[in-house]
Amino acid sequence: MDEVSKPMATPSGSPRRAFPQSGISRGTLSRSRAFTLLEMLIVLAIAIVLFSFIAPAVTSISQGNALTRGGQNITDTLLLAVEEAMTRNRAMEVRLIRIPSDSGESLAYRGVQVWGAKESSGTFTSLTPIMRLPRGVVIAESLLLSPLLQSPNALSGKVAVNGVERDYTAFVILANGSLKGGQPAQSYLTVLLEKDAGTDSAPSNYFSIYLNPATGKVRTFRP
Secondary structure, three states: OOOOOOOEEOOOOOEEOOOOOOOOOHHHHHHHHHHHHHHHHHHHHHHHHHHHHHHHHHHHHHHHHHHHHHHHHHHHHHHHHHHHHHHHOOOEEEEEEEEEOOOOOOEEEEEEEEEEEOOOOOOEEEOOOOEEOOOOEEEOOOOOOOHHHHOOOOEEEEEEEOOEEEEEEEEEEOOOOOEOOOOHHHOEEEEEEHHHOOOOOOOOOEEEEEEOOOOOOEEEEOO
16 A cells, blocks of 8 residues: 655644745746836837827827818808809808807907898898807918908908807808809908918918809819
């Protein structure tokens, strides 16, 4: 009969259990943990450096997309005004409204709205709600970039925006789709980023909209 090994007794009399040696010392484990932490710090430093290069590109793309949306909003509004004028056989008024920024610090042309003439009285009533341009996007006020705002036939007045009277500049689309008193060289607007609004020359990033004064057709240009 094979002998059964008995656990070794300790001086106190309790059996001592024999554990296999793993071959990993405490020093090795500490060095392993320290090396892993060092790796994490290196990866974090690399990520920060990469982000510093990527962030400006992401911001530029985001601003470009907002500018495109803003330009397309104005374009769609002009097309709607022309279509409604010809369909209803009555004049339409496109109002560009000066609205403050989200912080309330500066006024700029940030809103657009279509008003239609009533058949009986000829007075105008709102046809669409006020459409606000994306944050950071405005219509240029410079004569060189948006001469339509300062054309001789441009109208001006005030309209309520969130209970506050705001200034607007408007132009009229006649029942045949043409621009009232429009001149070919003065029938365009430029949408740009608010940070570029103080210049009289076209910035590197902008959206131009041309309204043919005779036909009402809209063309756009985006560099």
